Amino acid sequence: xxxxxxxxxxxxxxxxxxxxxxxxxxxxxxxxxxxxxxxxxxxxxxxxxxxxxxxxxxxxxxxxxxxxxxxxxxxxxxxxxxxxxxxxxxxxxxxxxxxxxxxxxxxxxxxxxxxxxxxxxxxxxxxxxxxxxxxxxxxxxxxxxxxxxxxxxxxxxxxxxxxxxxxxxxxxxxxxxxxxxxxxxxxxxxxxxxxxxxxxxxxxxxxxxxxxxxxxxxxxxxxxxxxxxxxxxxxxxxxxxxxxxxxxxxxxxxxxxxxxxxxxxxxxxxxxxxxxxxxxxxxxxxxxxxxxxxxxxxxxxxxxxxxxxxxxxxxxxxxxxxxxxxxxxxxxxxxxxxxxxxxxxxxxxxxxxxxxxxxx
Amino acid sequence: xxxxxxxxxxxxxxxxxxxxxxxxxxxxxxxxxxxxxxxxxxxxxxxxxxxxxxxxxxxxxxxxxxxxxxxxxxxxxxxxxxxxxxxxxxxxxxxxxxxxxxxxxxxxxxxxxxxxxxxxxxxxxxxxxxxxxxxxxxxxxxxxxxxxxxxxxxxxxxxxxxxxxxxxxxxxxxxxxxxxxxxxxxxxxxxxxxxxxxxxxxxxxxxxxxxxxxxxxxxxxxxxx
Numbered sequence: 071x072x073x074x075x076x077x078x079x080x081x082x083x084x085x086x087x088x089x090x091x092x093x094x095x096x097x098x099x100x101x102x103x104x105x106x107x108x109x110x111x112x113x114x115x116x117x118x119x120x121x122x123x124x125x126x127x128x129x130x131x132x133x134x135x136x137x138x139x140x141x142x143x144x145x146x147x148x149x150x151x152x153x154x155x156x157x158x159x160x161x162x163x164x165x166x167x168x169x170x171x172x173x174x175x176x177x178x179x180x181x182x183x184x185x186x187x188x189x190x191x192x193x194x195x196x197x198x199x200x201x202x203x204x205x206x207x208x209x210x211x212x213x214x215x216x217x218x219x220x221x222x223x224x225x226x227x228x229x230x231x232x233x234x235x236x237x238x239x240x241x242x243x244x245x246x247x248x249x250x251x252x253x254x255x256x257x258x259x260x261x262x263x264x265x266x267x268x269x270x271x272x273x274x275x276x277x278x279x280x281x282x283x284x285x286x287x288x289x290x291x292x293x294x295x296x297x298x299x300x301x302x303x304x305x306x307x308x309x310x311x312x313x314x315x316x317x318x319x320x321x322x323x324x325x326x327x328x329x330x331x332x333x334x335x336x337x338x339x340x341x342x343x344x345x346x347x348x349x350x351x352x353x354x355x356x357x358x359x360x361x362x363x364x365x366x367x368x369x370x371x372x373x374x375x376x377x378x379x380x381x382x383x384x385x386x387x388x389x390x391x392x393x394x395x396x397x398x399x400x401x402x403x404x405x406x407x408x409x410x411x412x413x414x415x416x417x418x419x420x421x422x423x424x425x426x427x428x429x430x
Numbered sequence: 431x432x433x434x435x436x437x438x439x440x441x442x443x444x445x446x447x448x449x450x451x452x453x454x455x456x457x458x459x460x461x462x463x464x465x466x467x468x469x470x471x472x473x474x475x476x477x478x479x480x481x482x483x484x485x486x487x488x489x490x491x492x493x494x495x496x497x498x499x500x501x502x503x504x505x506x507x508x509x510x511x512x513x514x515x516x517x518x519x520x521x522x523x524x525x526x527x528x529x530x531x532x533x534x535x536x537x538x539x540x541x542x543x544x545x546x547x548x549x550x551x552x553x554x555x556x557x558x559x560x561x562x563x564x565x566x567x568x569x570x571x572x573x574x575x576x577x578x579x580x581x582x583x584x585x586x587x588x589x590x591x592x593x594x595x596x597x598x599x600x601x602x603x604x605x606x607x608x609x610x611x612x613x614x615x616x617x618x619x620x621x622x623x624x625x626x627x628x629x630x631x632x633x634x635x636x637x638x639x640x641x642x643x644x645x646x647x648x649x650x651x652x653x654x655x
Contacts, residue, residue: 099607104634107610111641118648 079200083160086192087117090153097149105144109137113150120157127161130154131169138173148177152186159193160200224396228403249301257294261287309336312343316370319350324358325366325383333372342426345404346370346379349412352401353381353422361385361420372428379424386420433507433515440489441523450482451523455531463542464597468625472549475531476556476594476617480585482527483560484578486520490565491574499653509653517561524557545624548632552620555636559613559643565650593618613642 091114098106116133119125134154141147151170158166167190174186264287271280313335320329335343350368357363363385371378402412410426441447455478458471490513493499502512532550535543543549564581571577589595591605592615601609609615616635623631 095611108637108641110611111638111645115641115645115648118645122648122652 079196079203082199083196084121086156086196087153090156090189091117094149094153101146103144103146105140106147109140109144109147109150112140113137113153117153117157127158127163128166130157130161131166134166134170138170141173141177145177148174149186152189155186156189156193159190160196162194162197162201164194220396224400224403227400228407231404232407246305249304253297253301254294257290257297261290261294264290309340309343312340312347316343316347316350319347319354320368323354323366325363327366327368329368329370331370331372333370335370335372337374338372338377338426338428342377342408342428345408345410345426346377346424349401349405349424350379350381352397356397357381357383357385360387362387375428377426377428379426380421382419382421384419386416386418433512434519437489437516437519438522441486441519444485447482447485447523450478450485451527452530454478454482455527456534459531459534459538463539467597468543468621469535469539470597472535472543472621473594473597473618475553476614477585477589479524479527479553479557480560480563480589480594480614481582483520483524483557484564484567484581484585486523487516487561487564487568488574490516491568491571491577495573503653509651513651517565520561521558524561525554528553528557545627548624549621552617552624552632552635552639555639555643556617556620559639559646562643562646562650563613566646567650569650569652588612588614598622613639613646616642 094110094113098110112133116130120130134151137147137150137154141151151174155167155170155174158164158170171187174184178184264283268280268283268287271277271283316335317329320327338346357366361383363383366381366383368382369378369380371380398412398414405412405424405426408426410424412425413423415421415423455475458474458478459469461469461471461474463469493502503509528550532546532553535549536546567581568574568577571580586595591601592609592612593601594614594617598618616638620632620635620639623629623635
């Protein structure tokens, strides 16, 4: 990939410095004397030093004084001050410009010498350009930093989401274990001990007592079975309440929704029903935020292998042409985590389609 | 082995460098003496020094080409140490060459040359300038061959018009004003000043050569990865 050349103020600054050196060279040769040549070398050194190392602009005043002193003895060297004026104006040190301007006016040998002062103009224009460039670059950097922070937050949020899922799973397991222990453990232990006692009674030919114990054991096992059924009912997710939560989302929404459902929603695993609920809630929040719909249609299709949610509204606002926001991005990440897919289409209406596989 | 000795060995490993350092300058001693100036071989030696310096600085360019500079940047060796060790090694080799050449002058042109100390110092100043110039020149190019190809042309022209490879009296006066801006001009200028015993001329040539050396070092020392 070829690197595109990006013209920057410092490139123009360097080019103009070189141009000034070339002009000074052509100026110097006809009026040549040793002082001019030595001063030329000094100014080249002074500028190269600034190009090579970041030296504070006020140190340039020392160099400028040296040139001014040399120009005072050899006035033909006054044009060298143009370079310093250019430098100070580029660095926006206008107060420092006063010294070379003053010296130029004092030592001016002809009208051409006054032109030296004009080098302030390109210098200052370059400073303005440089300033604008710096601001733009800073804004770009800030934006990139913001995006980076947002991405980090997103990663943390998703991590928290997975952690929370894992914690709730462990809590649920513990609850199941407690229910089984509290409700079944006692009755089954008692039944187990009774059966053992029956064996002992039969060995010592106490048949009547053994029969009584057998009856007690049967009663305990019956109670245990009843308690097991109750426990399973407690543990099992409530399909009806999940479905009711989803339908109530549509019914209680600020805009009327034409809702239709195909297939049996109770076949969908509870964690997917929760994901459907979260996704629909997010999509409806987006509608309240970014659309003014007259018609909203919602469709939930359940088949043996997938669940398909389609939510469509016709209230796209003209200004809403921005790319997907965080809500939609998080939704996509959650859906993709269960191997599902999310797609959107934007035409006369805005349509959001979510597909969740029942058997991944 | 420190960087300095490494740079010395690296340069001495190439037979061309040995040839340039030890033998080629001796050929210049065979040029006969001139009645109103030093033997012309003394001027022409400036050209040999310029090309010697260029060839000696080759490892610095090659380090950049091969990406060794990047590895050095990642190591605890500073760029200043890397560059100063290499440059001092090159200066050492150049001083050896100058000493050999001056020894040759002493033997061959005993009656025609005076001010050996001044000549030696002037050559040393010029050689430092030549090394700095080669370093700065090489920063403009990525490949040594291209750099050397262009330099061989530019260097020859520089030496020709500044009185190094052509007797100064043959250079038209109209261009002497411009040639003063060439760093190579100041070697024949200095030699002429030594011949005529002009202390100010000798001093000026030293000052200018050092000024050029510093400017070229500033340009050439910029790290390019």
